[in-house]
Every structure is written in structure tokens, then in C-alpha cells.
Amino acid sequence: MVSSQNESNLLSSEGDSQRTQYPYVTGTSVIGIKYKDGILMAADMGGSYGSTIRYKSVERLKQVGKHSLIGASGEISDFQEILRYLDELILHDNMWDDGNSLGPKEVHNYLTRVMYNRRNKFDPLWNSLVLGGVKNGQKYLGSVSMIGVHFEDDHVATGFGNHLARPILREEWREDLTFEEGVKLLEKCMRNLLYRDRSAVNKMQIAKITEEGLTISEPYSLKTFWNFAAFKNPTVGAEGSW
Amino acid sequence: MFRNQYDTDVTTWSPAGRLFQVEYAMEAVKQGSAAIGLRSKTHVVLACVNKANSELSSHQKKIFKVDDHIGVAIAGLTADGRVLSRYMRSECINYGYTYESPLPVGRLVVQLADKAQVCTQRSWKRPYGVGLLVAGLDESGAHLYYNCPSGNYFEYQAFAIGSRSQAAKTYLERKFEKFTESSRDDLVKDALFAIRETLQGEKLTSAVCTIAVVGVGEAFNILDQKTVQALINEFEISGEEAPADESAPEQSGGAAPDQSGAAAEEEAAPMDI
Numbered sequence: 001m002v003s004s005q006n007e008s009n010l011l012s013s014e015g016d017s018q019r020t021q022y023p024y025v026t027g028t029s030v031i032g033i034k035y036k037d038g039i040l041m042a043a044d045m046g047g048s049y050g051s052t053i054r055y056k057s058v059e060r061l062k063q064v065g066k067h068s069l070i071g072a073s074g075e076i077s078d079f080q081e082i083l084r085y086l087d088e089l090i091l092h093d094n095m096w097d098d099g100n101s102l103g104p105k106e107v108h109n110y111l112t113r114v115m116y117n118r119r120n121k122f123d124p125l126w127n128s129l130v131l132g133g134v135k136n137g138q139k140y141l142g143s144v145s146m147i148g149v150h151f152e153d154d155h156v157a158t159g160f161g162n163h164l165a166r167p168i169l170r171e172e173w174r175e176d177l178t179f180e181e182g183v184k185l186l187e188k189c190m191r192n193l194l195y196r197d198r199s200a201v202n203k204m205q206i207a208k209i210t211e212e213g214l215t216i217s218e219p220y221s222l223k224t225f226w227n228f229a230a231f232k233n234p235t236v237g238a239e240g241s242w
Numbered sequence: 243m244f245r246n247q248y249d250t251d252v253t254t255w256s257p258a259g260r261l262f263q264v265e266y267a268m269e270a271v272k273q274g275s276a277a278i279g280l281r282s283k284t285h286v287v288l289a290c291v292n293k294a295n296s297e298l299s300s301h302q303k304k305i306f307k308v309d310d311h312i313g314v315a316i317a318g319l320t321a322d323g324r325v326l327s328r329y330m331r332s333e334c335i336n337y338g339y340t341y342e343s344p345l346p347v348g349r350l351v352v353q354l355a356d357k358a359q360v361c362t363q364r365s366w367k368r369p370y371g372v373g374l375l376v377a378g379l380d381e382s383g384a385h386l387y388y389n390c391p392s393g394n395y396f397e398y399q400a401f402a403i404g405s406r407s408q409a410a411k412t413y414l415e416r417k418f419e420k421f422t423e424s425s426r427d428d429l430v431k432d433a434l435f436a437i438r439e440t441l442q443g444e445k446l447t448s449a450v451c452t453i454a455v456v457g458v459g460e461a462f463n464i465l466d467q468k469t470v471q472a473l474i475n476e477f478e479i480s481g482e483e484a485p486a487d488e489s490a491p492e493q494s495g496g497a498a499p500d501q502s503g504a505a506a507e508e509e510a511a512p513m514d515i
Contacts, residue, residue: 098348099382106341113340136381 023075029161030071035182038210039132046201068133075126104133104140116148128158165189267391270371274317280400285457286377288315289433309334312378313462317404319371347378359393409439
């Protein structure tokens, strides 16, 4: 007896498989800025499971080939999948063995195609990516979202970073920031996010990429300040108190 | 090369280790009308002889734009050349779509060579009967490659293929040392001279040749007939007049006959181009 059940099993498991509906373990904001010698990127090391901060040593900044750096927010497992795609991409690029190499612009565009294609299949990689790098003296910084929206800018951020960090960057970013100034600026943004983003954790890394190469810092924490008068006796003068 | 019992299939080796079908394919290239290429540090010029079958017909198209930064000149079976040009255009456009960046010439040439090699190792295929001079620009500068039906490819400072290409090669061998530093216009001039060599006394006009240029700041483009004719007139190199060589080569004119003698031998070795 041929039932419609059999039919759907014989054809692909189209009826059974589901598309990605929502993310599970997520990373929060990534911020990237251009500075005098290259690109600086910052991200914390948190992996949230909903409202629980489940993982606190997630590396969300990674090297890609010789010239690029990627930072990701969103679903961590999808980021790991993207890293596998990029690994294969760079591998094949190296296998040509011909002195040509993919630069940050090429990697950014490749990622855009991947993200957009997945979005068209209603099965997105649930990430917002920041892609930065330097090749032949040219600095490049771009961003791709899970639906394939992509652009380049002097400073980019994902998630909450767009709302909390970019206004600071719009005021204080300059073309000729030194490395120290850049780090200070990023820390200012990250501190802001730490105060205001509930999925932020106080353990972050800063990555620097220049023509010479890439370094990702050891994890460290920011100093925070809670000594506000209003926090000392928060209920004084509150509605309904005496 | 004579007809023998090892030349029916491309997948049959001869006892001497030759694949005759592949060598016959390379003969087809030698029978086609001449195409030459030369490059400097910043520009590459392609030129070819374009003879129409009769006054009534149009010219064979032998130079194809593959992308803004790559062009190709062919000699041999032009139909095969057209198909390969379409493949090259496809590869360039797909790479550009994925990476927002021009496909490096070196990679395109390797892909082309691998494609040609496949046809030398399948019993149901035949080798492409066309030689391609690929001119292109990438991050590392200007490049000129020659792709051969055997699947081999080489990079050149200057090269000529097709019938009576030896005359052009002789001319290029005399002049190639100064090509690296040549200006764009000098390169075009040398290309026209080289073409004239292959015409063996026939009048050089823009009706029988085609010139194309690609360079830093200049997308690959085929020069129109009027421009070419103007250049020919300007350089006074049409027809009977003696080659308007710069003085220096005249002094070392003694060296030229030796070089042409040595160059003539190179056709003999099998699988060698």
C-alpha cells in the first residue's frame, strides 16, 4: 500500500527537515575600526544560551589566510561552520601555489555570497560577521549580516554594538589613530557594552591586523566603575518608599 | 610527421613516447594565420593577421576580450578558439561575482591548460586545435602567456604563433630586451612591425590586421581600423619601405642572421613549442 508518507520519504526528507528558526548559543557584539596601520577588532568571549551566560571562553575573533581577520556574533555553531568554509577556501587558494592570494575584499565578498545564498534557502547562518584586513597597503573593513546585507566602512559593529558603540565611534574615530588610541577607543566602546548589554561578559580579546601580520591578544578584563551615589541606596526617594 | 600506425587515437602512445594526435593538433595552430603578443611592465599588446576569404566575406574574429583585464588572440581552429574564449569569459565573470575582484591571469591560464590536457587523455575527445596568446594584467603586473593544445603553457615577453610566425619571432628576438621599459605606443609600433614581417612583402594596412591593447589604467580594447591605419601611416611602415628601425639594432645587425638561424631549429623536437 503506497501511502503519502512513503512518498515524502522517497523524495528528499523535505517534509521532515526544518530550517533554522532561532539561534541557541550566541555571541554578542563585535566592533571593528580602521586605524593608522591596519584594523583593530574587539569582541568579548561570551557564549550565551538564551539568558544564561553559559560559555565564557569562546574565541570570536579568528585569522583567515594571510591577510584577513574575521569576527562573528550570533550562533556559535554557525560561526564554526563558516570557519570550515573559510578553511577550505584558503586551502584551495594556497594550493594554486602561484603567488596570488585572496585578500580581505575577496573573503568578504565570498562570505556575502554564502550568507545570501543561505538566506534565499530560508536556512540562514545565524551570524553577523565583521571582516577586516590589510593587503598591499590597502586597509579593508566590512560587515555581512545573516541575510546577506553587506557594506564597508571605517568602523563597523554587530548587534548591540551598532546602537551603543558606533555613536561613540562616529564622534571619536579618526583616520590616523595610533594603536594605543585605537585600543583605548575600542575599550571605551566595550565598557559601554559591558554596562548596558546583558549578554556581554567581562572577558575580551582585541585583535590587530596590519601589513606585517595578525595578533590576537590574550583575554583580559575591563575595569568597571559602579561607585555612583544612586547605586549606594537605590531605593531612597523611590515611588512608594518612605 | 608522416602517417603511421600510432596516430589514430589521442590515447595511443608511439614507441618513441609521442602522442601524434596532440602533435597534429599543434600543426593546426601552425597553419592558422599569425598572431603575436608582446609585453612591457605595464602593457600587453596583441596583434594578428586577419585575412578575409574573399572580398565578399567579413574577417575572421581572432582577438577576444575576456574581461577588462584579460584578452586573448588565437591561431588555428577559430571555432575551438571561440569556445575556449567563452569558457574564459565565464570563469572571469564567475570569479568576479564571488570575489568582487579580477581573476588573476595566471590562474585562468592554468585552468585553460588543465582543460586542454583533459582532451589529450580521453579516447572520446580530441585536442583543441587552437593556440591562445593570453594577455592580461594582475596584481603582479602585465603578463603574456601561450596556451598550447597539448595542455602546456608558458609565459613570454613576446611570442608569435601561426603561419610565417617565424619571421615575426625573429624580429621580436632582436627587439625583446627593450620591451619591458617600452611605452605603450612603442609596443604597438613593434607589434605592427612584427605583423608586417609575417606578411612577406604584402602591403600592411589596417584591413589585414587587428591590434588590441591592455594595460595599467587601460581596459582591454581592440583598436579600431581608423586608429590602426593612422598608426601605420604615422610610422611609415606600410609596404615597400625599409624597416624604420632605431639606429642601435642596425649596428648590431650582424647578430640578427645568427639568431634567426638558431631559432629555425626549435620546431623539430616533439612536444616542444
